[in-house]
Amino acid sequence: MKAVVYSGAYDVAVQEVPDPRIEDPQDVIIKVTTTNICGSDLHMYEGRTNVEQGKVLGHENMGVVAEAGPAVKDFRPGDRVSVPFNVACGTCFNCTHGWTSFCTRTNPTEGVDGGAYGYASMGPYAGGQAEYLRVPFADFNLLALPQGTEYERDFTMLSDIFPTAYFGTDLAGVSPGDTVVVYGAGPVGLLAVHSAWLRGAARVFCVDMHGDRLSIAEKFGATPVSIAAGDPAEQVLDSTRGAGADCGVEAVGYQAHEPSGQERPELVLDWLVRSVRPTGRLGIIGVYMPQDPGAATQSAKDGRIGFDFGRLFQKGQALGTGQCPVKRYNEKLRDLIIAGRATPSAIVSHELPLTEAPAAYAKFDKRIDGYTKVILHPAA
Numbered sequence: 001m002k003a004v005v006y007s008g009a010y011d012v013a014v015q016e017v018p019d020p021r022i023e024d025p026q027d028v029i030i031k032v033t034t035t036n037i038c039g040s041d042l043h044m045y046e047g048r049t050n051v052e053q054g055k056v057l058g059h060e061n062m063g064v065v066a067e068a069g070p071a072v073k074d075f076r077p078g079d080r081v082s083v084p085f086n087v088a089c090g091t092c093f094n095c096t097h098g099w100t101s102f103c104t105r106t107n108p109t110e111g112v113d114g115g116a117y118g119y120a121s122m123g124p125y126a127g128g129q130a131e132y133l134r135v136p137f138a139d140f141n142l143l144a145l146p147q148g149t150e151y152e153r154d155f156t157m158l159s160d161i162f163p164t165a166y167f168g169t170d171l172a173g174v175s176p177g178d179t180v181v182v183y184g185a186g187p188v189g190l191l192a193v194h195s196a197w198l199r200g201a202a203r204v205f206c207v208d209m210h211g212d213r214l215s216i217a218e219k220f221g222a223t224p225v226s227i228a229a230g231d232p233a234e235q236v237l238d239s240t241r242g243a244g245a246d247c248g249v250e251a252v253g254y255q256a257h258e259p260s261g262q263e264r265p266e267l268v269l270d271w272l273v274r275s276v277r278p279t280g281r282l283g284i285i286g287v288y289m290p291q292d293p294g295a296a297t298q299s300a301k302d303g304r305i306g307f308d309f310g311r312l313f314q315k316g317q318a319l320g321t322g323q324c325p326v327k328r329y330n331e332k333l334r335d336l337i338i339a340g341r342a343t344p345s346a347i348v349s350h351e352l353p354l355t356e357a358p359a360a361y362a363k364f365d366k367r368i369d370g371y372t373k374v375i376l377h378p379a380a
C-alpha cells in the first residue's frame, strides 16, 4: 500500500510499504477514508524528535473496517469508525480510570505511558497516513460512526484535535459566563475557542501572530489578540479592567516563539499565568518534551522550562496538562456534530490526495497563509 513515511528532517515521502495485517485476535484493519496532518506531526517533521526513519506517520485517522480479528465483537467489515490517536488496552489501571492516554501496556518505551499511531516514542504502531491501518484492541478503541459519508470533514476531527481542544477547556474548568483566553490559533487553539463556547463561555480571547489564523478565530466568535501588536497578557488585562481572564488554554507547545521566529519555550506559559486571574485554572495542551536536543539552551534541551512558577503560586492558579484521553470525549462530541451544535470542519483549509502530502507538510510547516488544517484522502 501507499503510505507517508518519515525520511529525515523536513523530508517525508509517499512510498510503497507492506499492507498491515491482523497480528492479534482483537485487531481490526481499517481502510482509511480521511487522515489529517497535525501540528504534532510538525515537531517530527522539523527533526525535533527521535522518530525513526521509515516510520509511517499519521495519528488522526478514520475509515471503514476492512477486516476484523476473530475476537472482535462490536465491529464488522463495512462499519464506519473514528480511531482515537491513543492506542489503549482497556484493562490497565489508567485505562479503567479513564486515562487512555496513559495506558501502561501499549507503549514499550522505558518510562513513557500511552501509545499512539505514527508518533515518536509512542510505541511501534504505524500511522494512518496510508491506505490501511491496524488498530489494536479494536472493541475498546474504536468509535462507531453513522454509515455513509455525511459529516466526514467534521468526524475526522474526533480522532485528536476536537477532543484535545475540549480537554483543554475541561482542564481549564471553563464554566458558563467565563472569560477565557486561548493561546495559539492553530487548529487546536481554534477548536479550543469552539469548545469554550460549547461550555458556555461569555467571552473568548484568542492569541497568535498570524493574521489569517486570527481571522478564523474571529469567525469562531473570539476576540483576536496579536502578539505582533504588543504583550498579549497586557492586552487581555486591559480588556478585562485589569482582572484577567477567568481561565486559560495553552495550545502552542514547546516551539513557542517570538514573531521573529526566535524560540522561547517559556514565553506563552508566562503570558498565560499573567493573563489569568488569581485562582483561575490553566489547561496546557500544547506539547512539551522531557528532552529536546534541538532546543536553543541547555536547560530547554533537558526539558527544563523556566516559566514564572512563583507568580503561579502567588496567584493560586491550578494547571492540568498531558496527552488527551480521546475516548473520554469523542462520543459526546460526535453527537454534538450530528445535532448540528458543533462544526469542527470550519478549520479545514485543504483536502488533498495522499500523494500531495510532502508538499502539504512543507507548506503547513511554514504556516503559509491559508494553510490551517490539511486533510488527506488515501483512496482519492
Ligand SMILES: NC(=O)c1ccc[n+]([C@@H]2O[C@H](COP(=O)([O-])OP(=O)(O)OC[C@H]3O[C@@H](n4cnc5c(N)ncnc54)[C@H](O)[C@@H]3O)[C@@H](O)[C@H]2O)c1
Pocket: 038, 039, 040, 041, 042, 043, 160, 161, 164, 183, 184, 185, 186, 187, 188, 189, 207, 208, 209, 210, 213, 227, 251, 252, 253, 254, 255, 256, 257, 258, 267, 268, 284, 285, 286, 287, 322, 323, 324, 367
Ligand atoms: N495534548 C495533546 O493530546 C495534543 C494533541 C494534539 C496536538 N497537541 C499540541 O497542540 C499544539 C498545537 O497544535 P496545532 O495543530 O494547533 O499546531 P500549530 O503549530 O498549527 O499551531 C500552533 C500555533 O501557535 C502559534 N504560536 C507560536 N508561538 C506563539 C506565541 N508566542 N504566542 C501565541 N501563539 C503562538 C503559531 O503561530 C500557531 O498558529 C502543538 O504543540 C501540538 O503538538 C497536543
Ligand SMILES: [Zn+2]
Pocket: 038, 039, 040, 041, 059, 060, 085, 160, 161
Ligand atoms: Zn494530532
Ligand SMILES: [Zn+2]
Pocket: 088, 089, 090, 091, 092, 093, 094, 095, 096, 102, 103, 104, 105, 106
Ligand atoms: Zn491500558
